[in-house]
Amino acid sequence: MKRNWTSITGSRLLDLLTVCVVFAFLFPYLFMVSSAFKSRLETFAYPPVFLQFTPTLEHFDNIFNNMHILFYMKNSTIIAVCSTLLTILIAIPATYAFARFRFRNKEGIAYGFLFLQMVPGISIVFALFFIARALDLFDTHIFLIVVYLLWNVPYAIWMMRGFVEGIPVELEESAMVDGASRFKAFRVITLPLMAGGVAATAILIFIGVWNEFSLAFFLTSTNARTMPTTIAFFMTHSGIKWGPMFATATIGTLPVVVFALIVRRYFISALTFGAVKG
Amino acid sequence: MTIDRNARRQRPPWLTPALLIMPAFVVVFAIAAYSAVSLFQLSTVDLTFGEPFRNAEPVGLENYRWLLTNEHSTFWATLRVTISYLLGTLIPELLIGFAIALLLNRKMRGNSLFTAVLVIPIVLMPSMVGLIGRLYFSYDGLVNFFFESFTGIRHNWYGKDLALWAVILVDIWEWTPFFILILLAGLQTLPVEPFEAARVDGASRWQSFTLLTLPMMLPLVLTTFILRFMDVLRLFDVIFVMFAGGPGTTTTTLPLYVYRTTLVQRDVGRGSAASIMLIIIIVSLTVILIKLRERIKFEA
Incomplete structure (x- = not known):
């Protein structure tokens, strides 16, 4: 009887600990969002102001009307959407080949894609800088859209391959026995079944491009500058403009957080290149 | 129908997957190869950032040697x-x-x-x-x-x-x-x-x-x-x-x-x-x- 009681208390304590731990991970984000609504004085107050402040929208007003944040959001959206769609378009046929055909060196080629995916952006960004200058494509949307394919296409292939392999091949085979071509069997049977996986992959690629910093920072200047690289505008000679920065961070991370929560079910396979099913 | 079948049989088995992979392969490896070649070329020259590439002086593998062995590196x-x-x-x-x-x-x-x-x-x-x-x-x-x-x-x-x-x-x-x-x-x-x-x-x-x-x-x-x-x-x-x-x-x-x-x-x-x-x-x-x-x- 007594033992039972201690184990219940123990498990309650563990529950409490879990809540505290999870809150600790959430807290810096909450503090960031709340700081977007604080005045300059409240941001710098020590001890920090947690709840006792009067919310203000001045920073949002500032970034929309004076810092033209919508222009950079538009750039980010164009680049992320185009690069994502192009990636998916190129990656779907390749994914299907890796998942459904047997050919020589299949795994070797698949790993070849993976190794290219490992190349750090910062290590080739200056070479890309010279290439962009030579091709007269510096500070253009199209250059970033194409360059991101180097990382996104291998990622999409590895991600989606698992989804296609999870669909029984017999479904396609029976359609082909009924006289459908391989393409028709793919279009009518497999494509609708992998749509969820494709959508999740697309969203995760979108998040990656939306957040990408090092390439966007060094390959654009004014015309194609994206959201994450606007941080440079907040670091001025007279110090960092924290209020507008927090407001921008709040706006910029909001769509990503919402998207991530939508595809939560796929998040584990997304993080592991499809190696682990969540 | 039979003609169609024969035509399909004559196609080598590797052709379909090769064609399917081709776009991804070409795009990814073209970007990678282009960057890799330029990167390697840049790594073998002496060039100040901001100057045009024609000012670059070829120095072979000197940059690598300097990084690995020079006391100021x-x-x-x-x-x-x-x-x-x-x-x-x-x-x-x-x-x-x-x-x-x-x-x-x-x-x-x-x-x-x-x-x-x-x-x-x-x-x-x-x-x-x-x-x-x-x-x-x-x-x-x-x-x-x-x-x-x-x-x-x-x-x-x-x-x-x-x-x-x-x-x-x-x-x-x-x-x-x-x-x-x-x-x-x-x-x-x-x-x-x-x-x-x-x-x-x-x-x-x-x-x-x-x-x-x-x-x-x-x-x-x-x-x-x-x-x-x-x-x-x-x-x-x-x-x-x-x-x-x-x-x-x-x-x-x-x-x-x-x-x-x-x-x-x-x-x-x-x-x-x-x-x-x-x-x-x-x-x-x-x-x-x-x-x-x-x-x-x-x-x-």
């Missing part, structure tokens, strides 16, 4: 910082992540809410995370507030001694959830039977953890570790925004070194040589880790 110091950063982030993240995954792997209300919350640090814009980190770690910042509440002391996180710790702590906050989420998913798919059998045989909780949970989780732990390893080794944005590699060279990991050599010292040749070494280090170490994981998988 900070390449080896950079490597030491990189190793400290790797160990300082990966080991705590793995241990804390595993512990929290075990904590979450119990029946309790709100579990799906908790995993949803843990997604947030991972998907935030890294550049913004870096800038926020800079404020939180300032002398009057949030981190010092908590330190003072518990220990009575405030630290200068911007100084030489603690700057690396500050960027490590930011990474731990951002990426421990990565280990938590993946290891939790792994724990939830472990088979139930071995644990029941062990309980019947009178094994303690600790025994069933060390003798069943750990060995069964090992392949997944390694996979997670490899993925994080690759990412930490190429991390640029957060450190760049927080401290740009400083003060001094205390937070200059390899990616920051590439940036500083190319843009701060304006030495394109040495920067490109450092880039190539960074790529070689990442790919070769990852190949070794993947091989190691395969061996462990077969033994298990």
